[in-house]
Amino acid sequence: MNQEFTNRMLVVVEVTGARPDRPAYHAKVQVLNSRVAADAETAGWAVTRVAAADVTSVELLRITADADAIIIVGGEDVTPHFYGGATGYEGETAHFPVADEGQIALVQRALLVGTPLLGICRGLQIINVALGGNLVQHIDDGIHKNIDVPIDQILSTHDVVLAADSTLAASLGRIDISVQSAHHQIVDRLGAGLVAAAHAPDGLIEALEHESAPITGVQWHPEAPDSPVDQLARLLAGLAEQHGARSLRVDAPALAA
Template identity: 45%
Template sequence: MTQPLIGVSTYLERASWGVWQLPAALLPEGYPRLVQSAGGIAAMLPPDDPGRAASVVARLDGLVVAGGPDVEPVRYGAEPDPRTGPPARQRDAWELALIEAALASGTPLLGICRGMQLLNVALGGTLVQHMEGHAKEVGVFGLHPVTPVPGTRYAALVPEESAVPTYHHQAVDRLGAGLVVSAHAEDGTVEAVELPGPGWVVGVQWHPEMGGDTRVMRGLVRAAS
Protein backbone atom coordinates (compact mmCIF):
# COMPACT_ATOMS: atom_id res chain seq x y z
CA MET A 1 0.00 0.00 0.00
CA THR A 2 1.32 3.43 -0.92
CA GLN A 3 1.97 5.64 2.10
CA PRO A 4 -0.28 8.72 2.03
CA LEU A 5 1.31 12.16 1.71
CA ILE A 6 0.33 14.31 4.70
CA GLY A 7 1.02 18.04 4.49
CA VAL A 8 1.81 19.82 7.77
CA SER A 9 1.69 23.60 8.06
CA THR A 10 4.78 25.24 9.55
CA TYR A 11 5.86 28.02 11.83
CA LEU A 12 7.56 31.06 10.33
CA GLU A 13 10.03 32.32 12.91
CA ARG A 14 13.53 33.66 13.38
CA ALA A 15 15.63 30.67 14.47
CA SER A 16 19.23 29.78 15.22
CA TRP A 17 21.28 26.70 14.28
CA GLY A 18 25.02 26.29 14.00
CA VAL A 19 26.46 29.73 13.24
CA TRP A 20 23.19 30.98 11.69
CA GLN A 21 20.36 33.16 12.94
CA LEU A 22 17.86 33.53 10.10
CA PRO A 23 14.14 33.59 9.35
CA ALA A 24 13.04 29.96 9.06
CA ALA A 25 10.05 27.82 8.18
CA LEU A 26 10.17 25.19 10.89
CA LEU A 27 8.31 22.48 12.75
CA PRO A 28 9.01 20.77 16.05
CA GLU A 29 10.29 17.32 15.15
CA GLY A 30 7.35 15.68 16.88
CA TYR A 31 4.99 16.55 14.02
CA PRO A 32 6.74 14.68 11.20
CA ARG A 33 7.65 11.88 13.61
CA LEU A 34 3.98 11.44 14.53
CA VAL A 35 2.93 11.36 10.87
CA GLN A 36 5.66 8.84 10.06
CA SER A 37 4.89 6.61 13.04
CA ALA A 38 1.24 6.54 11.95
CA GLY A 39 2.23 5.33 8.48
CA GLY A 40 2.28 8.56 6.48
CA ILE A 41 4.86 10.67 4.67
CA ALA A 42 5.20 14.19 6.09
CA ALA A 43 5.58 17.23 3.83
CA MET A 44 6.14 20.70 5.28
CA LEU A 45 3.83 23.48 4.03
CA PRO A 46 5.36 26.87 4.87
CA PRO A 47 3.20 29.99 4.48
CA ASP A 48 2.57 30.81 0.83
CA ASP A 49 0.14 32.77 -1.34
CA PRO A 50 -3.33 31.78 -0.10
CA GLY A 51 -4.43 31.66 -3.73
CA ARG A 52 -2.25 28.56 -4.15
CA ALA A 53 -3.84 26.64 -1.30
CA ALA A 54 -6.34 24.68 -3.40
CA SER A 55 -3.68 23.47 -5.83
CA VAL A 56 -1.41 22.49 -2.91
CA VAL A 57 -4.15 20.55 -1.13
CA ALA A 58 -5.02 18.79 -4.39
CA ARG A 59 -1.56 17.17 -4.29
CA LEU A 60 -2.00 15.90 -0.73
CA ASP A 61 -3.76 12.87 0.71
CA GLY A 62 -4.26 14.54 4.09
CA LEU A 63 -3.61 17.82 5.90
CA VAL A 64 -2.43 18.70 9.41
CA VAL A 65 -2.68 22.31 10.61
CA ALA A 66 -0.08 22.61 13.35
CA GLY A 67 -0.02 24.48 16.64
CA GLY A 68 1.50 27.89 17.09
CA PRO A 69 0.66 31.52 17.91
CA ASP A 70 -2.75 32.95 18.72
CA VAL A 71 -5.24 33.50 15.90
CA GLU A 72 -5.68 37.22 15.25
CA PRO A 73 -9.03 38.20 16.85
CA VAL A 74 -10.08 40.26 13.80
CA ARG A 75 -10.54 36.89 12.06
CA TYR A 76 -13.58 36.22 14.27
CA GLY A 77 -14.77 39.81 14.76
CA ALA A 78 -13.27 40.46 18.21
CA GLU A 79 -11.07 43.10 19.77
CA PRO A 80 -7.72 41.74 20.99
CA ASP A 81 -7.44 40.94 24.68
CA PRO A 82 -4.26 42.41 26.24
CA ARG A 83 -3.07 38.83 26.87
CA THR A 84 -3.51 37.73 23.26
CA GLY A 85 -0.17 37.33 21.50
CA PRO A 86 1.04 39.31 18.46
CA PRO A 87 -0.60 38.38 15.16
CA ALA A 88 0.86 35.85 12.74
CA ARG A 89 -0.97 37.18 9.69
CA GLN A 90 0.88 35.13 7.07
CA ARG A 91 0.08 31.93 8.91
CA ASP A 92 -3.53 32.93 9.54
CA ALA A 93 -4.17 33.70 5.87
CA TRP A 94 -2.35 30.62 4.54
CA GLU A 95 -3.73 28.11 7.01
CA LEU A 96 -7.30 29.38 6.72
CA ALA A 97 -6.98 28.98 2.95
CA LEU A 98 -5.61 25.44 3.43
CA ILE A 99 -8.52 24.55 5.71
CA GLU A 100 -11.09 25.96 3.28
CA ALA A 101 -9.48 24.03 0.41
CA ALA A 102 -9.46 20.78 2.41
CA LEU A 103 -13.10 21.20 3.40
CA ALA A 104 -14.10 21.96 -0.19
CA SER A 105 -12.22 18.99 -1.62
CA GLY A 106 -12.99 16.46 1.11
CA THR A 107 -9.31 16.06 1.99
CA PRO A 108 -8.90 14.50 5.46
CA LEU A 109 -7.97 17.22 7.94
CA LEU A 110 -6.55 17.27 11.46
CA GLY A 111 -6.18 20.55 13.36
CA ILE A 112 -3.82 20.54 16.34
CA CYS A 113 -4.20 23.23 19.05
CA ARG A 114 -4.06 26.46 16.99
CA GLY A 115 -5.14 24.30 14.05
CA MET A 116 -8.34 23.31 15.85
CA GLN A 117 -8.97 26.94 16.73
CA LEU A 118 -8.47 27.99 13.10
CA LEU A 119 -10.85 25.25 11.94
CA ASN A 120 -13.47 26.67 14.29
CA VAL A 121 -12.84 30.22 13.04
CA ALA A 122 -12.94 29.10 9.39
CA LEU A 123 -16.47 27.81 10.03
CA GLY A 124 -17.64 31.03 11.68
CA GLY A 125 -16.88 30.21 15.30
CA THR A 126 -15.20 32.33 17.96
CA LEU A 127 -12.48 31.84 20.57
CA VAL A 128 -11.94 32.49 24.26
CA GLN A 129 -8.86 34.72 24.18
CA HIS A 130 -7.49 33.85 27.61
CA MET A 131 -8.09 31.10 30.12
CA GLU A 132 -6.16 29.71 33.04
CA GLY A 133 -4.99 26.23 33.90
CA HIS A 134 -4.02 24.76 30.52
CA ALA A 135 -0.47 26.16 30.38
CA LYS A 136 0.87 25.96 33.90
CA GLU A 137 4.51 26.84 33.20
CA VAL A 138 5.98 28.88 30.34
CA GLY A 139 7.53 26.62 27.74
CA VAL A 140 6.57 23.37 29.51
CA PHE A 141 3.82 20.99 28.36
CA GLY A 142 1.46 19.76 31.04
CA LEU A 143 -0.86 16.77 31.21
CA HIS A 144 -4.57 16.68 31.94
CA PRO A 145 -7.40 14.23 31.23
CA VAL A 146 -9.87 14.60 28.38
CA THR A 147 -13.15 12.73 28.12
CA PRO A 148 -14.53 11.62 24.74
CA VAL A 149 -18.14 12.21 23.76
CA PRO A 150 -19.77 8.84 22.97
CA GLY A 151 -20.80 8.33 19.36
CA THR A 152 -18.23 10.69 17.89
CA ARG A 153 -15.40 9.89 15.50
CA TYR A 154 -12.88 10.81 18.20
CA ALA A 155 -14.53 8.43 20.69
CA ALA A 156 -14.30 5.63 18.13
CA LEU A 157 -10.53 6.22 18.00
CA VAL A 158 -9.97 6.84 21.73
CA PRO A 159 -12.96 5.48 23.67
CA GLU A 160 -11.53 6.00 27.17
CA GLU A 161 -10.60 9.06 29.21
CA SER A 162 -6.94 9.77 28.56
CA ALA A 163 -4.24 12.17 29.74
CA VAL A 164 -2.97 14.41 26.94
CA PRO A 165 -0.02 16.83 26.53
CA THR A 166 -1.37 20.37 26.69
CA TYR A 167 -0.13 23.93 26.33
CA HIS A 168 -2.61 26.68 25.41
CA HIS A 169 -4.35 29.71 26.82
CA GLN A 170 -7.05 30.10 24.15
CA ALA A 171 -9.93 27.78 23.36
CA VAL A 172 -13.12 27.34 21.37
CA ASP A 173 -16.00 29.55 22.49
CA ARG A 174 -18.91 29.55 20.01
CA LEU A 175 -18.75 26.52 17.73
CA GLY A 176 -18.36 27.00 14.00
CA ALA A 177 -21.13 25.88 11.66
CA GLY A 178 -21.60 22.12 11.62
CA LEU A 179 -18.95 21.31 14.22
CA VAL A 180 -19.76 19.09 17.19
CA VAL A 181 -17.79 18.69 20.40
CA SER A 182 -16.14 15.27 20.62
CA ALA A 183 -14.08 15.63 23.84
CA HIS A 184 -13.86 17.97 26.79
CA ALA A 185 -11.67 18.65 29.83
CA GLU A 186 -12.74 18.41 33.45
CA ASP A 187 -13.35 22.18 33.53
CA GLY A 188 -15.63 21.98 30.49
CA THR A 189 -13.11 23.30 27.97
CA VAL A 190 -13.76 21.99 24.46
CA GLU A 191 -10.85 19.63 23.77
CA ALA A 192 -11.86 18.11 20.43
CA VAL A 193 -14.27 18.98 17.62
CA GLU A 194 -15.27 17.29 14.39
CA LEU A 195 -17.57 17.56 11.40
CA PRO A 196 -20.08 14.71 11.22
CA GLY A 197 -20.50 13.07 7.84
CA PRO A 198 -18.47 11.06 5.38
CA GLY A 199 -15.46 13.42 5.38
CA TRP A 200 -12.71 13.08 8.02
CA VAL A 201 -12.37 16.44 9.83
CA VAL A 202 -11.14 16.48 13.44
CA GLY A 203 -9.54 19.10 15.68
CA VAL A 204 -7.82 18.46 19.00
CA GLN A 205 -6.83 21.16 21.46
CA TRP A 206 -3.85 19.24 22.82
CA HIS A 207 -0.50 18.30 21.26
CA PRO A 208 -0.43 14.61 20.25
CA GLU A 209 3.02 15.15 18.71
CA MET A 210 4.36 15.54 22.27
CA GLY A 211 3.03 12.19 23.48
CA GLY A 212 3.09 8.54 22.52
CA ASP A 213 -0.55 8.03 21.50
CA THR A 214 -0.77 7.78 17.70
CA ARG A 215 -4.46 6.84 17.45
CA VAL A 216 -5.77 10.20 16.24
CA MET A 217 -3.03 10.53 13.63
CA ARG A 218 -3.58 6.94 12.56
CA GLY A 219 -7.21 7.83 12.00
CA LEU A 220 -6.16 10.66 9.68
CA VAL A 221 -3.65 8.46 7.83
CA ARG A 222 -6.23 5.69 7.34
CA ALA A 223 -8.72 8.21 5.96
CA ALA A 224 -6.01 9.57 3.65
CA SER A 225 -4.99 6.13 2.34
Protein backbone atom coordinates in the same frame (compact mmCIF):
# COMPACT_ATOMS: atom_id res chain seq x y z
CA MET B 1 6.14 1.01 8.09
CA ASN B 2 2.59 0.63 6.80
CA GLN B 3 3.20 -0.16 3.12
CA GLU B 4 -0.46 0.33 2.26
CA PHE B 5 -0.09 4.08 2.73
CA THR B 6 3.46 4.51 1.42
CA ASN B 7 3.61 7.44 -1.04
CA ARG B 8 0.33 8.87 0.20
CA MET B 9 1.08 12.54 0.74
CA LEU B 10 0.54 14.21 4.09
CA VAL B 11 1.18 17.95 4.34
CA VAL B 12 2.09 19.31 7.77
CA VAL B 13 1.23 23.01 7.76
CA GLU B 14 3.13 25.14 10.25
CA VAL B 15 2.76 28.82 11.09
CA THR B 16 6.23 30.12 10.22
CA GLY B 17 9.67 28.79 9.45
CA ALA B 18 11.52 31.32 11.63
CA ARG B 19 11.03 33.27 14.86
CA PRO B 20 14.33 35.13 15.30
CA ASP B 21 12.86 37.27 18.09
CA ARG B 22 11.73 34.19 20.10
CA PRO B 23 14.34 31.45 19.68
CA ALA B 24 13.32 29.39 22.71
CA TYR B 25 9.67 29.30 21.66
CA HIS B 26 10.61 28.49 18.07
CA ALA B 27 12.83 25.63 19.22
CA LYS B 28 9.97 24.17 21.28
CA VAL B 29 7.54 24.43 18.36
CA GLN B 30 10.04 22.77 16.05
CA VAL B 31 10.45 19.82 18.42
CA LEU B 32 6.70 19.27 18.34
CA ASN B 33 6.29 19.76 14.58
CA SER B 34 9.24 17.52 13.81
CA ARG B 35 7.66 14.73 15.88
CA VAL B 36 4.47 14.97 13.82
CA ALA B 37 6.42 14.68 10.58
CA ALA B 38 8.71 11.90 11.80
CA ASP B 39 5.91 9.74 13.19
CA ALA B 40 3.86 10.22 10.02
CA GLU B 41 6.81 9.08 7.92
CA THR B 42 7.20 6.03 10.16
CA ALA B 43 3.51 5.29 9.57
CA GLY B 44 4.09 5.28 5.81
CA TRP B 45 3.15 8.80 4.74
CA ALA B 46 5.26 10.86 2.34
CA VAL B 47 5.45 14.08 4.36
CA THR B 48 5.80 17.65 3.13
CA ARG B 49 6.20 20.49 5.62
CA VAL B 50 5.21 24.02 4.67
CA ALA B 51 5.14 27.26 6.68
CA ALA B 52 1.94 29.15 5.89
CA ALA B 53 3.37 32.57 6.77
CA ASP B 54 6.13 32.12 4.22
CA VAL B 55 3.88 31.71 1.17
CA THR B 56 0.73 33.35 -0.12
CA SER B 57 -2.67 31.73 0.35
CA VAL B 58 -2.76 30.91 -3.36
CA GLU B 59 0.65 29.25 -3.15
CA LEU B 60 -0.37 27.30 -0.04
CA LEU B 61 -3.45 25.97 -1.80
CA ARG B 62 -1.32 25.01 -4.80
CA ILE B 63 1.31 23.25 -2.68
CA THR B 64 -1.34 21.23 -0.87
CA ALA B 65 -3.61 20.58 -3.87
CA ASP B 66 -2.58 16.93 -4.19
CA ALA B 67 -2.43 16.19 -0.46
CA ASP B 68 -4.13 13.01 0.67
CA ALA B 69 -4.38 14.45 4.20
CA ILE B 70 -3.40 17.65 6.01
CA ILE B 71 -2.33 18.42 9.58
CA ILE B 72 -2.39 22.02 10.79
CA VAL B 73 -0.10 22.21 13.81
CA GLY B 74 0.31 24.61 16.73
CA GLY B 75 1.68 28.09 17.13
CA GLU B 76 0.61 31.65 17.80
CA ASP B 77 -2.90 33.06 18.38
CA VAL B 78 -5.20 33.42 15.38
CA THR B 79 -5.46 37.08 14.30
CA PRO B 80 -8.65 38.35 16.00
CA HIS B 81 -10.22 40.04 12.99
CA PHE B 82 -10.77 36.64 11.38
CA TYR B 83 -13.36 35.83 14.05
CA GLY B 84 -14.65 39.31 14.89
CA GLY B 85 -12.44 39.79 17.93
CA ALA B 86 -10.40 42.75 19.14
CA THR B 87 -6.70 43.05 19.88
CA GLY B 88 -5.25 44.09 23.23
CA TYR B 89 -6.48 41.06 25.19
CA GLU B 90 -4.59 39.44 28.04
CA GLY B 91 -1.88 37.00 26.97
CA GLU B 92 -1.92 38.16 23.34
CA THR B 93 0.86 36.68 21.20
CA ALA B 94 2.35 37.69 17.87
CA HIS B 95 -0.04 37.30 14.94
CA PHE B 96 0.61 35.92 11.44
CA PRO B 97 -2.40 37.00 9.35
CA VAL B 98 -0.95 35.57 6.12
CA ALA B 99 -0.68 32.17 7.80
CA ASP B 100 -4.19 32.51 9.22
CA GLU B 101 -5.65 33.36 5.83
CA GLY B 102 -3.93 30.46 4.13
CA GLN B 103 -4.82 27.91 6.80
CA ILE B 104 -8.44 29.06 6.88
CA ALA B 105 -8.58 28.58 3.11
CA LEU B 106 -7.16 25.06 3.53
CA VAL B 107 -9.92 24.09 5.97
CA GLN B 108 -12.63 25.50 3.74
CA ARG B 109 -11.28 23.61 0.72
CA ALA B 110 -10.92 20.40 2.76
CA LEU B 111 -14.58 20.68 3.64
CA LEU B 112 -15.57 21.12 0.00
CA VAL B 113 -13.48 18.29 -1.45
CA GLY B 114 -13.36 15.87 1.49
CA THR B 115 -9.64 15.95 2.29
CA PRO B 116 -8.99 14.44 5.75
CA LEU B 117 -7.68 17.19 8.01
CA LEU B 118 -6.43 17.18 11.60
CA GLY B 119 -5.87 20.37 13.58
CA ILE B 120 -3.58 20.37 16.62
CA CYS B 121 -3.93 23.15 19.23
CA ARG B 122 -3.96 26.32 17.08
CA GLY B 123 -5.05 24.01 14.25
CA LEU B 124 -8.28 23.28 16.10
CA GLN B 125 -8.87 27.00 16.51
CA ILE B 126 -8.22 27.59 12.81
CA ILE B 127 -10.82 24.93 11.97
CA ASN B 128 -13.39 26.59 14.18
CA VAL B 129 -12.70 30.09 12.84
CA ALA B 130 -12.67 28.87 9.22
CA LEU B 131 -16.19 27.51 9.63
CA GLY B 132 -17.59 30.64 11.28
CA GLY B 133 -16.91 29.99 14.97
CA ASN B 134 -15.12 32.24 17.41
CA LEU B 135 -12.72 31.97 20.34
CA VAL B 136 -12.49 32.83 24.02
CA GLN B 137 -9.42 35.03 23.87
CA HIS B 138 -7.90 34.19 27.24
CA ILE B 139 -8.27 31.56 29.91
CA ASP B 140 -5.95 31.38 32.90
CA ASP B 141 -7.11 28.54 35.12
CA GLY B 142 -3.90 26.53 35.43
CA ILE B 143 -5.44 23.47 33.78
CA HIS B 144 -4.70 24.06 30.12
CA LYS B 145 -1.10 25.22 30.47
CA ASN B 146 1.42 25.76 33.22
CA ILE B 147 1.73 29.43 34.11
CA ASP B 148 4.87 31.48 34.77
CA VAL B 149 7.29 28.69 33.92
CA PRO B 150 10.07 28.32 31.31
CA ILE B 151 8.89 27.26 27.86
CA ASP B 152 10.15 23.70 28.35
CA GLN B 153 7.78 23.31 31.32
CA ILE B 154 4.70 24.94 29.82
CA LEU B 155 2.83 21.76 28.88
CA SER B 156 0.20 20.80 31.43
CA THR B 157 -1.05 17.24 31.94
CA HIS B 158 -4.79 16.85 32.50
CA ASP B 159 -7.68 14.53 31.78
CA VAL B 160 -10.11 14.76 28.88
CA VAL B 161 -13.41 12.96 28.36
CA LEU B 162 -14.30 12.14 24.77
CA ALA B 163 -17.83 11.94 23.42
CA ALA B 164 -18.60 8.23 23.31
CA ASP B 165 -20.08 8.41 19.81
CA SER B 166 -17.27 10.52 18.33
CA THR B 167 -14.92 9.47 15.57
CA LEU B 168 -12.12 10.62 17.84
CA ALA B 169 -13.10 8.15 20.56
CA ALA B 170 -13.12 5.37 17.97
CA SER B 171 -9.61 6.36 16.85
CA LEU B 172 -8.20 6.60 20.37
CA GLY B 173 -9.97 3.48 21.59
CA ARG B 174 -11.38 4.94 24.82
CA ILE B 175 -13.27 7.94 26.17
CA ASP B 176 -11.13 8.84 29.19
CA ILE B 177 -7.63 9.96 28.23
CA SER B 178 -4.74 11.98 29.61
CA VAL B 179 -3.38 14.79 27.45
CA GLN B 180 -0.74 17.48 27.41
CA SER B 181 -1.79 20.99 26.47
CA ALA B 182 -0.40 24.52 26.43
CA HIS B 183 -3.04 26.96 25.26
CA HIS B 184 -4.67 30.11 26.60
CA GLN B 185 -7.49 30.35 24.05
CA ILE B 186 -10.41 28.01 23.53
CA VAL B 187 -13.47 27.46 21.36
CA ASP B 188 -16.44 29.68 22.20
CA ARG B 189 -19.13 29.40 19.52
CA LEU B 190 -18.71 26.32 17.35
CA GLY B 191 -18.43 26.80 13.60
CA ALA B 192 -21.03 25.48 11.16
CA GLY B 193 -21.23 21.69 11.12
CA LEU B 194 -18.81 21.24 14.03
CA VAL B 195 -19.63 19.31 17.20
CA ALA B 196 -17.73 19.05 20.47
CA ALA B 197 -15.86 15.76 20.66
CA ALA B 198 -14.13 16.15 24.04
CA HIS B 199 -14.21 18.26 27.19
CA ALA B 200 -11.65 19.13 29.86
CA PRO B 201 -12.45 18.86 33.61
CA ASP B 202 -13.56 22.52 33.62
CA GLY B 203 -16.12 21.82 30.88
CA LEU B 204 -14.25 23.62 28.10
CA ILE B 205 -14.13 22.04 24.65
CA GLU B 206 -10.89 20.12 24.09
CA ALA B 207 -11.69 18.57 20.71
CA LEU B 208 -14.12 19.01 17.86
CA GLU B 209 -15.05 17.25 14.66
CA HIS B 210 -17.24 17.91 11.67
CA GLU B 211 -20.58 16.13 11.60
CA SER B 212 -20.04 14.78 8.07
CA ALA B 213 -16.59 15.74 6.74
CA PRO B 214 -13.29 14.09 7.85
CA ILE B 215 -12.19 17.16 9.81
CA THR B 216 -11.01 16.81 13.42
CA GLY B 217 -9.34 19.17 15.87
CA VAL B 218 -7.65 18.44 19.20
CA GLN B 219 -6.74 21.28 21.53
CA TRP B 220 -3.95 19.25 23.14
CA HIS B 221 -0.53 18.13 21.86
CA PRO B 222 -0.42 14.40 21.06
CA GLU B 223 3.05 15.01 19.63
CA ALA B 224 4.48 16.25 22.96
CA PRO B 225 7.35 14.08 24.26
CA ASP B 226 5.46 13.16 27.44
CA SER B 227 2.09 12.47 25.80
CA PRO B 228 0.80 8.88 25.94
CA VAL B 229 3.02 6.87 23.64
CA ASP B 230 0.35 5.75 21.16
CA GLN B 231 -1.79 8.89 21.02
CA LEU B 232 -0.26 10.49 17.93
CA ALA B 233 0.03 7.13 16.19
CA ARG B 234 -3.69 6.50 16.69
CA LEU B 235 -4.61 9.93 15.31
CA LEU B 236 -2.40 9.33 12.28
CA ALA B 237 -4.06 5.96 11.80
CA GLY B 238 -7.41 7.72 11.92
CA LEU B 239 -6.30 10.02 9.09
CA ALA B 240 -5.22 6.98 7.10
CA GLU B 241 -8.62 5.35 7.61
CA GLN B 242 -10.38 8.54 6.53
CA HIS B 243 -8.18 8.72 3.44
CA GLY B 244 -8.96 5.10 2.63
CA ALA B 245 -12.68 5.69 3.00
CA ARG B 246 -12.45 8.76 0.76
CA SER B 247 -10.56 6.78 -1.90
CA LEU B 248 -13.26 4.11 -1.89
CA ARG B 249 -15.96 6.75 -2.39
CA VAL B 250 -14.03 8.33 -5.26
CA ASP B 251 -13.43 4.96 -6.94
CA ALA B 252 -16.97 3.67 -6.45
CA PRO B 253 -18.53 5.42 -9.52
CA ALA B 254 -15.80 4.03 -11.80
CA LEU B 255 -16.31 0.54 -10.42
CA ALA B 256 -20.07 0.82 -10.89
CA ALA B 257 -19.62 1.90 -14.51
